Amino acid sequence: MSTRRIMPPDDSAAVLDRHRNLFSHSPLQRVLAFAAPFCIGGLAIFAVWWLSIPFSQIGPGLASLGKFIALMFPPSTGGHLDLLLKAMGETLAIAFLGTLIATVVAFPVSFLAAKNTAPHPTIRFAIRRCLDTIRGIDALIWALVFVGVVGLGPFAGILAIAVSDTGALGKLFSEAIESAEERARESVLASGGTGLLAVRFGLLPQVLPIIAGQILYYFESNVRSATIIGIVGAGGIGLQLSEQIRTYDFDQVAFAVIMILVTVAFIDGISSRLRFAIIGRRTVT
Amino acid sequence: MTSSMLSVPQARLQALLAGYQREVRRRRWQSLLVLAILAILVAIAGRFGEVDLANLVDNISNFTSYFGRIMPRLTVAHFGANVADWYWNITGWLKLLLDTVLIAYLATLIGACAAFAMAFLAAANLASSRWLRWCIKRVFEFCRTVPDLVFALMFVSAFGLGPLAGVLAIAIHTFGTLGKLFTEAIENIDMKPVEGVHSTGGRFIETVRFGALPQVMSSFASYALLRFEINVRSGSVGGMVGAGGIGQDLFVAIRKFYYTDVSAILLMIIVCVAIMDLVTERIRHRLSGQDKVR
Structure with a gap:
């Protein structure tokens, strides 16, 4: 299968040059794009630490939640x-x-x-x-x-x-x-x-x-x-x-x-x- | 000018006028009908809602005097001491307020991540399986409609008192709302980039990554920020059922009539929400500004 080029290869540099602004970002933008996920993740870790979320409770909690859900069936009006x-x-x-x-x-x-x-x-x-x-x-x-x-x-x-x-x-x-x-x-x-x-x-x-x-x-x-x-x-x-x-x-x-x-x-x-x-x-x- | 206006024959003019008046009359009747229906509904709702205006009029002084009572006693002479007296527990409250904000943050993050993962599978223009789409949309609806306090109450029973229950409850609610909003944002995108990636042999993941995601990312972020702000507000009541945050202290203060504490905590919540409001609005405006350039 032969590839058909719409654009000659030597032109690609010129095209790239014309749309330079789509590819180059200012240093600030780069830093922001790089740092944002770290900030979001870091704040999340801090939140977990600050709230002292008890991970050990998650297992038993899910178990009792499962029990609650099992108790829900069949739904009943309880007579009123x-x-x-x-x-x-x-x-x-x-x-x-x-x-x-x-x-x-x-x-x-x-x-x-x-x-x-x-x-x-x-x-x-x-x-x-x-x-x-x-x-x-x-x-x-x-x-x-x-x-x-x-x-x-x-x-x-x-x-x-x-x-x-x-x-x-x-x-x-x-x-x-x-x-x-x-x-x-x-x-x-x-x-x-x-x-x-x-x-x-x-x-x-x-x-x-x-x-x-x-x-x-x-x-x-x-x-x-x-x-x-x-x-x-x-x-x-x-x-x-x-x-x-x-x-x-x-x-x-x-x-x-x-x-x-x-x-x-x-x-x-x-x-x-x-x-x-x-x-x-x-x-x- | 005048002659051309007068050139309409009298009979025609009369017919037009009559038609206009008929139209006006018809609309009048319509508005009357709407008003009548509304009045009937109000009467029914009033009965169900046990509206008792006399009671309100009798006790409205309670309402106004309540605000009088929660006002702190501030004098010019001892202003500093009075404020210190009013905010006697400022460090404790600030810690609880930070708790509330962080609960809202974690919940928004978890809910947004889950909604992000599911929304692409629920959007009609990307997902292929009709059955899966229907299921996910119903899950969103369920999570959105069941009040978050109900989830909070159940989680407090299951996981014990504390912020974990609050985080999970708000996260589930956020998942439902953001899932719906994200799905709608995806369904409104321009399909050309998606088709472009598809035609070069991209699979589902690549189509989403390079065709859809660049179009929706900024609106996703702004929805999530808006939700964060709403969650800070509603996180302040999660404490009432024991799900952590400043709500606990506020609830106790209202129920036990610690009047000045009520105003102190409320003021802190209002200021905090206002700051959140300003900051997130700034970021959202910047995000939507970028959107326009693109």
């Missing part, structure tokens, strides 16, 4: 299916209302936090920092706080999800507003519209689909996080789940996990349908 279903309903209610309240609060706030609609830079800065602070605290910690305020039960969970999501959604919404095209707004202003009208007709039509997609995405992820919020007594299936794990009722754990998996898959299916219907096939996240 109604309780589990009610808890699952609570979980969905927490995720839904939490997302809804967060949206309602975050939507107006995000206009104050966006560069192009904020009335004053200091207001924008203050609101941004507030949102960051709220976001920095995990929903579970908010749940602990709200259990102290409104007592045990799903209402505390709703408030916890609502507060922690207000921070996240506020940030995302304001970024969506900032990335919107300015021309539509300017044209409304140029034809004599007030600032409010410009936002309504120039800005909202652009950002609403993006925002709707993000809300649905957060609803999905809230269904997931609402399943654990019960561990601190804030309603939902997490309470049953943590109790069953503590009492080693692994057949019931398996049942609850299967319930969660099915529900989350169902919600994912519905909301990704809705998302595609709103913003088309290509998702913007």
